Amino acid sequence: MPAGVVNLNFFILGLLAQKPMSGYDIKRFMKSLGWLIGSPSGGSLYPVLRALLQEDLVTVKVIPGLDKPPRKIYSITDAGRQALQSWTEQPVVASTSLKAFVMRLLLADSHTKAGLLAHLQQRRAQVAAHHATLVKGAGNLDEGSSLGQRVALDYGMALARAELDWLDSTWERFSAQPLRKEDDHSDGEASGV
Amino acid sequence: MPAGVVNLNFFILGLLAQKPMSGYDIKRFMKSLGWLIGSPSGGSLYPVLRALLQEDLVTVKVIPGLDKPPRKIYSITDAGRQALQSWTEQPVVASTSLKAFVMRLLLADSHTKAGLLAHLQQRRAQVAAHHATLVKGAGNLDEGSSLGQRVALDYGMALARAELDWLDSTWERFSAQPLRKEDDHSDGEASGV
């Protein structure tokens, strides 16, 4: 997998590591998560499966559907597990996107508890930086700023605070030690998307 | 603008409706919002400006930078305002994405108070649906569900609830205390919800 491939390929590989599924199963599962990730269209999903096959990261077994269309059940291979691990090991790409975070979260079983905690902490740093950016922006509001700007900033800050709260309480749930560090120094412009 | 063009073109047009700016100004402003929208790269931003120019939705004035590189300040035209309005009038595309919502929010000044309230309400319906999906998913959790699934669902629900709270309190803030626009000659009541 040419290293540029970022999200969907590895995430689907991760799902197949938890249990064998068909393309349609994957779609339904992702759909059940609302827009946390979003259900991929056939135009992206099936090509991914074919690519995983071609790299021997998964195998397929066609089950001729009795009374149903045939289903192609994909299972992860040893090579697939290896590829997946080398992916989960490297830090989440500086993507601040909710999607990337939730994808990793869903595959929590594929990494260790320490890995999960590290992931939460990483996200916390990113959200804190985002929040700091918004606070700074709110501080710069002057007469030239529109109503829309104020409302949007308020919205962003409310959501960021809620996420920080969740991250803190979840951290505490999973570790005895609190995550809280009051020096949320803005590392400033880590913001990409 | 061939109707397929969705986000960035019209949003930038909306920013230019609030005040004339250069491409760099737009970038900086969007960056100041953290990842609420995300700052577009030069590869998408400048082509958009050129496209807006070609359709006479904006004009440009080159200001030879004294001690600085020259800046190209873009201003919206009458045709631009018209195009913008026909965009803000049509309902937000069934995009559940945070980005699309915040973009419209930021341009609150470009639509009426009723429009803003309608936008909030529309978002509320979408978030509520998303939340319901997650609740249903949480109800279906059984022995086959992983830790990651539980945590991810919990995360999603927490964020959705927080957003619903914000939407409700913001709704009350604006429907109780009407927001003033200089030329707010419009439709006094928000009754049409």
Place this chain on the structure above:
DNA sequence: ACACTCATGTAAGCTGTTACATGATTAA
């Protein structure tokens, strides 16, 4: 009869990115 879900797949296109290129000004 009609529409919808199950189930897979292809082709084309949209929207954005990264990487590259230029060039001047300011701070270490």
Place this chain on the structure above:
DNA sequence: TTAATCATGTAACAGCTTACATGAGTGT
């Protein structure tokens, strides 16, 4: 002098979507 910020722009490509295509079963 080296790097960073200001400021604009192009070319290539990545990642996804929509629309299309197929075909069987299921429900109204």
